Amino acid sequence: MDKNMTTGLTLDQFREIVEFARAFHEYGKFYDEGERTAIKMLYPKWKNMSIKYITSRYDSVDNTIWYIEFIGGLKNKAFNTNDNDTPLFDRVMAYLKGGEE
Numbered sequence: 001m002d003k004n005m006t007t008g009l010t011l012d013q014f015r016e017i018v019e020f021a022r023a024f025h026e027y028g029k030f031y032d033e034g035e036r037t038a039i040k041m042l043y044p045k046w047k048n049m050s051i052k053y054i055t056s057r058y059d060s061v062d063n064t065i066w067y068i069e070f071i072g073g074l075k076n077k078a079f080n081t082n083d084n085d086t087p088l089f090d091r092v093m094a095y096l097k098g099g100e101e
Contacts, residue, residue: 006081006083006084006085006086006087006088007062007064007081007087007088008059008062008064008065008066008081008088009056009064009065009066009068009088009089009092010063010064011063011065013065013089014056014065014068017054017068017089017092017093017096018054020093020096021051021054021070021096024039024043024046024048024096025048025049025050025051025070025073025096026048026050026051027050027051027052027072027073028050028052029048029050031048043097043098044098045097045098045099046097046098047098048073049070049072049073049075049096050072050073051070051071051072051073052071052072052073053069053070053071053072054068054069054070054071055068055069055071056068056069057080066080066081066088067079067080067081068080068088068092077095079091079092079095
């Protein structure tokens with residue numbers, strides 16, 4: 001494998017990402033002060049990205065998702081296995097928890 005490529009997401013990892021996005025970045029949801037405070041205790045840099053769509057690209061050869069994109073809200077953001085050598089799952093979850101990519 002090229003050192004600048006990482007493996008794709010397993011279907012379980014993709015499901016975890018979708019569930020996290022639904023819980024913490026629901027499109028059009030107003031998080032009240034108590035919810036925001038509780039979330040920021042877990043993820044201090046969190047901000048609601050109001051994600052409306054999550055698109056992905058599945059590779060049937062290795063049974064992984066190699067591309068994921070979040071659309072709507074603050075800005076669109078895409079990740080793929082060719083971006084760098086940090087695991088795709090780790091980069092996506094760091095972004096959703098408030099880290100900058």
